[in-house]
Amino acid sequence: MKVNTNSEITAILATNNDGIVYQFNTDAETLLGYSSKEIIGLEKAPFFLIEEEFNNFRKDIANRYKENLDSDPYKLLAKYNGYDSREWTIIKKDGSRFVGHSTLTPLKNEHGENTGFLRIIKNITNQKETENELLRKNQVLNAAEKISMMGHWQLDTIADSVKWSSNLFNIFEVDTNQALRFETYFNFVHPEDKAIVSASFDKSIKDKVFYDLLHRIKSTSGKTKTVQLLGEVLTDNAGNVIEIIGTCQDVTQQRMAEIKFKGLLESAPDAMVIVNDSGKIQLVNKQAEKLFGYRSQELINKPVELLIPDKYKHTSHRENFFSMPKTRKMGEEGDDLYGLNKNGIEIPIQISLSPLKTEEGLLVSAAIRDITIQKIAEKKIIEAKNSLEILANKLTIQNTQLADFAQITSHNLRAPVSNLNSLLDFYNIAETEDEKVILFEKFEIVINHLTETLNTLIKALKTKNETVKNIETIMFDDVLIKTKEILSGQILKTGAKITTDFSQSPHIEYNKFYLESIFLNLLSNAIKYKSEERAPEIFIQSVIEEGVQKLMFKDNGLGINLKRHGHKIFGLNKVFHRHPDAKGVGLFMTKTQIESLGGNITVESEVNIGSSFNINFNK
Amino acid sequence: MNKNFNFCIVDDDDIYQFAIKKTIESLNLTQKIIAFSDGEEALNFMIENLNNDEELPDVILLDINMPIMDGFQFMEEYIQIKPKLGKKITIYMVSSSVDQTDIDRANRISDVSDYIIKPIKPGKIKSIIEKLSMQEN
Numbered sequence: 218m219k220v221n222t223n224s225e226i227t228a229i230l231a232t233n234n235d236g237i238v239y240q241f242n243t244d245a246e247t248l249l250g251y252s253s254k255e256i257i258g259l260e261k262a263p264f265f266l267i268e269e270e271f272n273n274f275r276k277d278i279a280n281r282y283k284e285n286l287d288s289d290p291y292k293l294l295a296k297y298n299g300y301d302s303r304e305w306t307i308i309k310k311d312g313s314r315f316v317g318h319s320t321l322t323p324l325k326n327e328h329g330e331n332t333g334f335l336r337i338i339k340n341i342t343n344q345k346e347t348e349n350e351l352l353r354k355n356q357v358l359n360a361a362e363k364i365s366m367m368g369h370w371q372l373d374t375i376a377d378s379v380k381w382s383s384n385l386f387n388i389f390e391v392d393t394n395q396a397l398r399f400e401t402y403f404n405f406v407h408p409e410d411k412a413i414v415s416a417s418f419d420k421s422i423k424d425k426v427f428y429d430l431l432h433r434i435k436s437t438s439g440k441t442k443t444v445q446l447l448g449e450v451l452t453d454n455a456g457n458v459i460e461i462i463g464t465c466q467d468v469t470q471q472r473m474a475e476i477k478f479k480g481l482l483e484s485a486p487d488a489m490v491i492v493n494d495s496g497k498i499q500l501v502n503k504q505a506e507k508l509f510g511y512r513s514q515e516l517i518n519k520p521v522e523l524l525i526p527d528k529y530k531h532t533s534h535r536e537n538f539f540s541m542p543k544t545r546k547m548g549e550e551g552d553d554l555y556g557l558n559k560n561g562i563e564i565p566i567q568i569s570l571s572p573l574k575t576e577e578g579l580l581v582s583a584a585i586r587d588i589t590i591q592k593i594a595e596k597k598i599i600e601a602k603n604s605l606e607i608l609a610n611k612l613t614i615q616n617t618q619l620a621d622f623a624q625i626t627s628h629n630l631r632a633p634v635s636n637l638n639s640l641l642d643f644y645n646i647a648e649t650e651d652e653k654v655i656l657f658e659k660f661e662i663v664i665n666h667l668t669e670t671l672n673t674l675i676k677a678l679k680t681k682n683e684t685v686k687n688i689e690t691i692m693f694d695d696v697l698i699k700t701k702e703i704l705s706g707q708i709l710k711t712g713a714k715i716t717t718d719f720s721q722s723p724h725i726e727y728n729k730f731y732l733e734s735i736f737l738n739l740l741s742n743a744i745k746y747k748s749e750e751r752a753p754e755i756f757i758q759s760v761i762e763e764g765v766q767k768l769m770f771k772d773n774g775l776g777i778n779l780k781r782h783g784h785k786i787f788g789l790n791k792v793f794h795r796h797p798d799a800k801g802v803g804l805f806m807t808k809t810q811i812e813s814l815g816g817n818i819t820v821e822s823e824v825n826i827g828s829s830f831n832i833n834f835n836k
Numbered sequence: 837m838n839k840n841f842n843f844c845i846v847d848d849d850d851i852y853q854f855a856i857k858k859t860i861e862s863l864n865l866t867q868k869i870i871a872f873s874d875g876e877e878a879l880n881f882m883i884e885n886l887n888n889d890e891e892l893p894d895v896i897l898l899d900i901n902m903p904i905m906d907g908f909q910f911m912e913e914y915i916q917i918k919p920k921l922g923k924k925i926t927i928y929m930v931s932s933s934v935d936q937t938d939i940d941r942a943n944r945i946s947d948v949s950d951y952i953i954k955p956i957k958p959g960k961i962k963s964i965i966e967k968l969s970m971q972e973n
């Protein structure tokens with residue numbers, strides 16, 4: 218409060234030409250701290266002024282009137298009838314100082330002669346402080362604008378005057394003395410952006426709302442900069458636009474960073490979709506546009522579910538991700554994932570999700586890869602693998618057959634040959650004719666046996682290699698009747714009972730000769746290897762299971778020790794019973810015939826209970 | 837070479853049996869030759885004569901390929917009864933098979949001394965007997 222009163226105080230000092238104070242008012246007492254008694258009558262140089270400031274004052278006055286620098290400034294003022302008004306630092310009686318505004322005026326009598334001087338002093342400390350504060354704030358503002366590369370402007374639409382802050386001059390690289398008009402700004406706008414800026418300004422004035430604007434300028438030096446314009450439209454009471462104020466920020470660097478980021482995004486090999494925490498698409502790149510068939514504008518701010526087929530739409534997935542954001546992959550290793558394009562077509566994809574922290578909150582960037590080609594390749598590989606497996610199976614079968622033949626050559630051909638050699642050795646050293654006769658009988662046995670084996674082998678080879686098989690529709694009943702006729706003697710002798718059930722599958726497309734041979738071999742085996750204790754009971758059934766035609770021969774005969782003989786039951790010349798007729802040819806031929814038509818034969822058996830042969834005609 | 841050995845032939849091939857018997861007999865070195873047509877018959881004979889050294893063979897010429905019980909199956913059973921046998925028996929596997937898998941399989945059985953490919957020449961029988969005599973002495 219005291220300071221405020223001081224500011225209104227006006228101290229008045231009057232001196233005569235000799236410098237003697239003759240008037241010193243109350244305000245002067247208050248301001249300077251001296252009483253009028255102390256001052257009036259004093260004859261001396263102004264004691265309350267600072268010598269340095271006084272010297273400056275002297276110089277100023279001398280310069281003003283182009284007089285000698287040593288001249289008495291008072292006399293000069295009187296001479297030229299001038300006055301001086303300036304700030305002085307005033308020293309109070311107690312030695313403290315304040316800034317005062319002092320006016321010095323020469324006094325004249327009625328004759329126009331100089332009689333003395335009048336000095337009026339006002340305390341302007343408070344004003345000065347305010348001024349300093351303003352200056353300081355202005356400096357801060359300037360600094361702030363410089364740091365943020367921002368300037369501010371005022372457009373008075375009534376007076377058509379424009380004001381720029383000093384940093385705005387910097388941004389546009391314009392001299393601060395340059396006269397400003399609305400066009401000044403507009404002239405700097407980048408040629409390609411002029412239309413947009415002009416339209417936006419017109420619209421702002423029309424709607425009385427400032428539309429924020431991002432555009433490029435070309436500065437005086439020719440630099441292209443990107444600026445962000447924010448503003449406010451001011452109107453009078455009648456609603457007429459009177460002024461627009463706003464800021465202009467050089468966002469070139471941010472823009473560059475953004476462009477760089479976008480460039481990175483565009484150069485990414487995958488489709489990129491950036492989504493915010495409420496599932497709205499924020500940004501997509503060209504690859505994403507291509508992949509999904511939408512244009513960028515059609516996707517921005519749309520829910521990301523637009524790109525996901527119905528069956529995979531689970532917003533909970535998204536929420537989970539935002540609650541625990543970390544990079545992860547989806548759509549790999551059996552976890553099939555699909556995207557949905559604009560035409561509603563599902564595309565097989567792989568997704569890599571990663572969190573992206575930004576000022577606007579957490580975003581998720583999804584790198585999406587179209588794996589259609591991989592899927593096709595995968596399918597091809599699987600197909601190739603499958604056909605390889607089929608081929609491998611075929612080869613395995615052929616290998617087994619080759620192994621079978623190797624076995625046959627080893628055992629069934631080599632053995633009689635080595636016997637012939639031994640017999641020949643004995644024959645050569647035989648001393649008696651009787652001995653030779655005996656040996657010759659043995660030769661005959663071996664040769665007969667060898668011939669039989671060769672005939673069987675030739676038959677088997679023919680079966681395996683025959684490409685054209687005469688396939689016809691055959692009734693199982695017909696084949697059975699024929700077989701029974703052939704075996705009628707044995708059936709009668711053993712009292713064999715044969716029952717059948719061909720109701721499920723009464724006929725088959727097959728080679729008639731093979732089927733008759735199969736029936737004859739299996740049926741005659743069942744009778745031949747009957748149990749000593751019971752009459753043979755044979756049951757034959759035809760069924761279709763899962764599209765496979767099957768035939769089963771079940772008997773109650775001797776059975777075979779499968780643990781011991783299982784591996785060679787269908788081999789050539791393998792016999793399992795000490796039966797005089799056992800030759801080990803029947804099952805070998807049966808198997809060869811069935812396999813040559815793409816089927817297989819298996820056996821289940823238990824010693825003394827019976828055997829069951831199961832044929833799958835087409836496995 | 838004074839001791840005569842018991843020979844046992846296990847083979848379903850009559851002609852082979854005839855030939856090998858004739859070969860062994862011609863050497864005049866053996867006491868007894870017994871022959872079986874398959875492994876089971878041979879095994880049953882041995883089980884019946886576990887401690888009858890007079891009857892038990894010193895050498896078995898075992899065929900691989902036989903009905904009922906083949907050579908390999910016989911060896912499996914033989915290993916079971918071996919601890920009960922009172923006599924050391926030398927076993928040779930004999931086959932017309934030149935199939936390497938058969939040869940390897942036979943050689944993996946520790947109780948099989950060797951694998952002989954048919955036909956067996958007289959010299960082979962001789963060397964078998966010589967080897968046995970050396971072990972006896």
